[in-house]
Amino acid sequence: MPDFQKGKIYRLKSKSSGKTYIGSTVQLLRDRLYTHKSKTDSESKIIIEENDYEIELLCDYPCNNLKKLRRKEGEYILKEKELIKELCVNKAIAGRTRKEYRQDHKERLAQETKEYYNKNKSRLQAIQTDSRRNDIITCECCDCEMQKHSLNRHLITAKHKFNLNKI
Numbered sequence: 232m233p234d235f236q237k238g239k240i241y242r243l244k245s246k247s248s249g250k251t252y253i254g255s256t257v258q259l260l261r262d263r264l265y266t267h268k269s270k271t272d273s274e275s276k277i278i279i280e281e282n283d284y285e286i287e288l289l290c291d292y293p294c295n296n297l298k299k300l301r302r303k304e305g306e307y308i309l310k311e312k313e314l315i316k317e318l319c320v321n322k323a324i325a326g327r328t329r330k331e332y333r334q335d336h337k338e339r340l341a342q343e344t345k346e347y348y349n350k351n352k353s354r355l356q357a358i359q360t361d362s363r364r365n366d367i368i369t370c371e372c373c374d375c376e377m378q379k380h381s382l383n384r385h386l387i388t389a390k391h392k393f394n395l396n397k398i
């Protein structure tokens with residue numbers, strides 16, 4: 232069981248290119264550095280390969296579990312990316328929740344939903360045609376119910392268009 236009371240955030244940095252990698256660990260930094268050097272498939276590989284790296288302590292962060300440590304690491308990654316952009320080689324923001332991930336990728340997710348709808352439009356419409364005029368249907372977009380014969384009117388409402396763009 233790792234001792235999270237020894238939690239810390241560190242920065243691995245290439246002195247020549249300025250590329251950085253932010254990480255968290257409960258190990259001594261020199262031990263953690265050794266793992267970076269032996270693991271060749273990680274994001275930090277590019278820094279190790281430049282062969283003039285240094286590792287520095289950003290803060291001690293004694294805590295109780297991995298989740299807290301990873302969130303703290305994520306805060307530092309965000310700060311680093313704001314400051315030096317793509318020179319920070321971390322790909323993901325550590326410790327983010329699923330909700331925060333959705334926030335970050337909102338536009339891409341919305342685009343994917345639209346593409347899905349467009350690709351399956353005829354199939355989706357065929358399903359709708361099958362049901363009878365007075366059947367109650369749900370607009371998945373607005374999460375509201377209506378009779379089938381009101382659907383076409385609903386699809387052109389401002390409310391529906393607003394919700395469609397929000398997905």
Ligand SMILES: [Zn+2]
Nearest residue numbers: 370372373391
């Ligand atoms: Zn709707």
